[in-house]
Every structure is written in structure tokens, then in C-alpha cells.
Amino acid sequence: MCAAPKPAVISVKTESSDCPALFTPITFRSVRLKNRIGVSPMCQYSAQEGFMNDWHLVHLGSRAVGGAGLIIAEATAVRPEGRISPQDAGLWSDAHIVPMKRITQFLKEHGCVPGIQLAHAGRKASAARPWEGAHHLKDTEGGWPTLAPSALVFDPKKLNKLPNALSIEEIEAIQAAFVAATQRAVEAGFQWLELHAAHGYLAHSFYSPLTNHRDDRYGGSFENRCRFVLETATAMRKAWPAELPMSVRLSCTDWAKEGETGWDLAQSVQLSMLLKAVGVDLIDCSSGFATPGVSHYPIEPDWQVPFSETIKKEAGIATAAVGMITEPEQANDIITEGKADIVLLAREMLRDPYWPWWASKTLGYHDALIDALILPPQYSHWVEQAH
Numbered sequence: 001m002c003a004a005p006k007p008a009v010i011s012v013k014t015e016s017s018d019c020p021a022l023f024t025p026i027t028f029r030s031v032r033l034k035n036r037i038g039v040s041p042m043c044q045y046s047a048q049e050g051f052m053n054d055w056h057l058v059h060l061g062s063r064a065v066g067g068a069g070l071i072i073a074e075a076t077a078v079r080p081e082g083r084i085s086p087q088d089a090g091l092w093s094d095a096h097i098v099p100m101k102r103i104t105q106f107l108k109e110h111g112c113v114p115g116i117q118l119a120h121a122g123r124k125a126s127a128a129r130p131w132e133g134a135h136h137l138k139d140t141e142g143g144w145p146t147l148a149p150s151a152l153v154f155d156p157k158k159l160n161k162l163p164n165a166l167s168i169e170e171i172e173a174i175q176a177a178f179v180a181a182t183q184r185a186v187e188a189g190f191q192w193l194e195l196h197a198a199h200g201y202l203a204h205s206f207y208s209p210l211t212n213h214r215d216d217r218y219g220g221s222f223e224n225r226c227r228f229v230l231e232t233a234t235a236m237r238k239a240w241p242a243e244l245p246m247s248v249r250l251s252c253t254d255w256a257k258e259g260e261t262g263w264d265l266a267q268s269v270q271l272s273m274l275l276k277a278v279g280v281d282l283i284d285c286s287s288g289f290a291t292p293g294v295s296h297y298p299i300e301p302d303w304q305v306p307f308s309e310t311i312k313k314e315a316g317i318a319t320a321a322v323g324m325i326t327e328p329e330q331a332n333d334i335i336t337e338g339k340a341d342i343v344l345l346a347r348e349m350l351r352d353p354y355w356p357w358w359a360s361k362t363l364g365y366h367d368a369l370i371d372a373l374i375l376p377p378q379y380s381h382w383v384e385q386a387h
């Protein structure tokens with residue numbers, strides 16, 4: 001059986017063990033993940049007035065039953081106007097806690113750590129669901145005015161609302177909303193907190209020079225552009241129990257085109273060090289989406305792994321790798337080679353909620369003991385029987 005690392009120590013033990021690195025437990029603060037496989041946050045666009053419901057229970061619950069060590073629930077808006085779509089999950093009121101509690105309890109019963117990603121969509125808010133066009137909804141169609149560090153339209157075609165540039169008072173009110181939602185996340189039973197600071201949403205649009213043209217203390221220099229995410233993470237960390245871990249998802253580069261000055265990996269390393277200093281435990285390493293057009297992104301298997309590898313080594317903080325990770329050997333190699341501490345899978349988990357079980361089998365680490373670790377007895381008792 002895989003040996004557990006000592007509590008409160010983040011370590012990767014892969015040598016001298018027959019256990020694939022992917023199935024070695026890891027502990028962050030007081031929280032032990034039974035393996036290195038996490039479900040990446042994925043908006044379901046299926047909530048009503050921000051309330052999670054049976055869809056979320058079954059969606060997240062299936063992946064807990066399927067053996068993931070960690071599930072980070074979808075980008076959850078800290079204020080109604082911070083939703084990407086009207087159907088996004090939210091945590092801007094105490095009433096939202098109740099259905100979430102049912103979900104976190106179910107995940108814990110199945111040995112899975114329940115996490116939540118708190119978010120504000122900034123200028124990308126007020127949009128139709130992806131399968132309904134993903135365009136900005138007019139205020140008369142159920143949309144609402146959007147907010148951003150600077151009054152810059154995302155895209156003249158689909159996301160064409162002109163956002164209001166935030167005042168200092170409005171920035172402070174949004175930061176307070178992140179803190180209030182953090183306190184509610186504790187009440188709801190989550191054990192892992194993530195700040196969404198990627199993909200062109202509000203926090204990312206502050207630190208990216210492509211989208212932040214402010215000339216006050218929230219814009220201009222690296223220090224000023226990072227102020228929003230650092231202040232917000234610091235305040236959330238203080239409101240989040242000391243024994244529970246917190247991560248921040250970054251867009252580690254803007255993939256700026258020639259002639260553009262965008263955010264890059266070197267700045268991500270610097271920011272990760274600052275986030276580590278305020279008590280952030282892990283950087284979730286994504287990239288891009290501050291501006292439209294992704295055809296020049298080098299999307300292929302492992303395409304974002306160099307970010308997690310570099311940040312882990314140069315900033316000295318634990319990392320998650322995400323993006324086009326689909327194969328068990330591929331995921332295991334990322335952990336074995338020390339390129340990340342955990343892997344997060346998104347679309348592959350939609351294709352197969354039992355991916356962890358299949359991965360253990362593929363990696364040749366499959367016996368009754370492991371079945372029992374990965375799957376609940378209702379399944380593990382039967383899966384190896386040929387007849």
C-alpha cells in the first residue's frame with residue numbers, strides 16, 4: 001500500500017516504492033489527498049440564482065465515487081454580477097450554503113477532499129451559456145453591466161459590453177465579497193479553497209498589462225498590477241482556517257502576440273513567491289484567455305506543464321499541472337519527474353468519472369486493496385470478478 005507522507009509536509013515520495021507516484025497520498029496543512037488526481041474546476045452553468053442543486057451533487061459526487069483525491073468545484077461567484085452566466089453557482093448569500101453542505105458531505109464520505117473555486121468574472125460576466133452562444137447578454141435579455149480594472153471591451157463580436165472601470169471603493173467591496181464567500185465556504189464544509197485568478201476574469205485582468213491600463217495604485221508597475229490579487233488572497237487566507245489549504249489559479253502567461261506586452265512566466269514566478277509569503281499553499285498553473293483568439297496557443301498534451309515545473313522549482317511552492325492531461329502514464333510521469341505535486345483533469349473527467357480507477361489498472365497497480373481505496377465497496381467488491 002502507498003505510504004503516506006508525514007502530516008503537514010508537502011513531499012513527493014516516488015523512489016523505493018512500488019506505488020506509482022500518482023497514487024501516493026500527499027498532505028497540505030491538515031488535509032490529506034489520497035492520491036494526486038484532482039478534478040479541475042468546471043462551470044456547469046446549471047445553477048438557479050447561484051444555488052447548486054442535484055446536478056452538482058451527481059456531477060461532483062460521481063467523480064468522488066470514481067476515485068479523485070480532490071475535486072475543486074466550479075468558479076463560484078462572490079457577487080451576482082461576478083457570474084459568467086446567469087446559471088453560474090454563487091456564494092454571495094448564506095442561503096447558498098445549504099445545498100453545498102449536502103455535496104461536501106457526500107464527497108467526504110467517499111474519501112474525496114471537497115474544494116471550491118471563488119471567482120468574479122469581471123468584463124467576461126453577463127454571458128449566455130457556451131451551448132447557447134456564449135455572447136454577452138444585453139441587460140434586457142437577463143444580462144447586467146460588467147466591471148473591470150479598465151473600461152476596455154473584450155471583443156467587438158461576442159463579448160462586446162464596455163465594462164465600467166472600478167473605483168477604489170468598488171474594488172474594496174469586491175474584496176470584501178471574496179472574504180464573505182470564503183467564510184461561507186467554511187460553513188459549507190469545503191476543505192480546499194481556490195482563488196480564480198486566471199482566464200481573463202477579474203483578478204487576471206488586474207495583473208495583465210493587456211487589460212489593466214490604470215494609473216492609480218492598482219495599475220502600472222508589476223507591484224501595482226498584482227495588488228488586487230495579493231490583497232484578495234491575503235484577506236481570504238486570513239478568513240480561511242489555518243489548518244486548511246488554499247490555492248490560486250494563475251494564467252501563467254498571456255501568450256502575448258509579437259508587439260504586445262503581456263503577462264509572462266517570469267512574472268508568474270515572482271507573483272507565486274509573493275502568494276507563498278501570504279500563506280498560499282499551491283499555484284494551479286493554467287494560462288491565457290485575457291484577450292480573444294487562441295489559435296496561436298500551442299495546445300497539445302502537457303502544454304502547460306512547463307509552467308507548473310518552473311514555478312515549483314523557482315518559487316519553491318507546490319503546484320498543480322492542468323491541460324490536456326488524459327493518459328495515466330502521462331499524469332504519473334508529471335508527478336514522478338517532480339513537475340507538479342498534483343494533476344488536475346477537466347474534460348477527461350467528463351469523459352470518464354472512473355478515470356482514477358482505470359489509471360491505477362493501467363499503471364499496473366491494481367489489487368483489491370487499491371480498488372477499495374479508489375472505489376466504494378458497492379463497486380470495488382465486484383469490479384475484478386470475471387463471472
Ligand SMILES: Cc1cc2nc3c(=O)[nH]c(=O)nc-3n(C[C@H](O)[C@H](O)[C@H](O)COP(=O)(O)O)c2cc1C
Pocket residue numbers: 040041042043044074075117196198199249286322323324325344345346347348
Ligand atoms: C466545461 C468546462 C468548464 C470549465 N470551467 C472552469 C472553471 O469554472 N474554472 C476554471 O478555472 N477553469 C474552468 N475550465 C477550465 C478547466 O478547469 C481546465 O483548466 C481546462 O479545461 C484544461 O484542462 P483539460 O485539457 O483537462 O480539459 C473549464 C473547462 C471546461 C471544459
